[in-house]
Amino acid sequence: MSLKLQKSDRVPFWTPRQPKVGKFLRYFDGVDRDPPTLFQPLDIRGMTISNRIGTSPMCTYSSEHFEANKYHLVHYGSISSSGPGLVIVESSAIDPLGASSPNDLGIYTETQAATHKENIVDWAHVHNIKIGVQLGHAGRKASLAAPLNGQLGVYVPKEEGGWPDDIMAPSAVPFDDSGVTPKELTIDQTRKIIKQYGISAKLAVEKAGYDFVEIHAGYGYLPCQFYTKTANKRKDRYGGSFENRTRFLLETIDEVRSSISNEVPIFVRLCADENVEDPEGWKMSDTLRLLPSLVEHGVDVIDVCSGGLNYKEYGWDHPNFLPPKEIAKQIKEHSDGKILVASTGGSQDGAIANSFLNSGSMDILLIGRIYLKNSGIVWQFADDLGIHLEQAKQKAWIFDAEGYLKK
Incomplete structure (x- = not known):
């Protein structure tokens, strides 16, 4: 056996060739049996993931010129x-007018795609992790201030780099009472945006190297502005x-599917319920009605969420509020196994996280804010369940040296 470390062929700088990080190895007790559901591989169209834990898209508002950086x-x-x-990378604008803030990521030019590849995708592939990007157009929720200074839901004026006079939506219906009213999209503009989703998907896969794409149709982004009557007052097609x-x-x-390889999975981040009393609001029953069409049009995974579409929405303490796990469960029950469902769980315990999958509530457990506090949460889940995983060599060796992998 050679003592020389092999260089990874994924990046131009030197780093060792890595195993498939996150892959199940064995139980602590050495008994040969199937891994817990949470750590079983899963096929998604032409892609296989080594375990069923994913990272939710979480905006970081850390870009300039919509490019990825260090x-x-x-x-x-x-x-x-x-x-x-x-890993699902945060919403990346498909159009400069569709960015939720001036500090969003974007993926509508080859230059932007190249920065995604260099600063995000290559490093994931060094560790043999599957990574995708969320394609976003914020519609009437564009040109908002990055909330890093606590300014949540405030439109950025033109003199500070915003574009509140140029935001577009299905209808001229404002999101809130700020006084900012979007312009109604024409048919031609609507078709152009649809085409742009395809262009961005192609850039994401062919130039940036992403393994899958996710269409952002949640939290009040443009697709769900179209499908709810509270935001869409159009009389055309x-x-x-x-x-x-x-x-x-x-x-x-359809445009995204026609723009990328048939082997590349499509996820949809779906606002399953508008969380409003208004009878014209989008309800869970509407999502279940839409479900067969999503299957027919080739969606592989539904990434569930709710709210964010209407400033009059009720919160989690309302009797009609559906937690993400309940939304996921209902979608799974109505899908007849024809589509995979991803949802957040909120657990920081491996046994409980594993129970979400065993109960049939979801196929993929997504972790969001917990990751920001504990980047080793996957390893912790494995410890909770008494199993060893493949780890990055720079992390694994010290545990091996101390006998950790022999317990």
């Missing part, structure tokens, strides 16, 4: 080297009936 290298590098089965209001999302899915 902050993203450190942030996503820490996550992707810690062993999740997949993109408004009115259920079929017309959901047309934008379904045409976007």
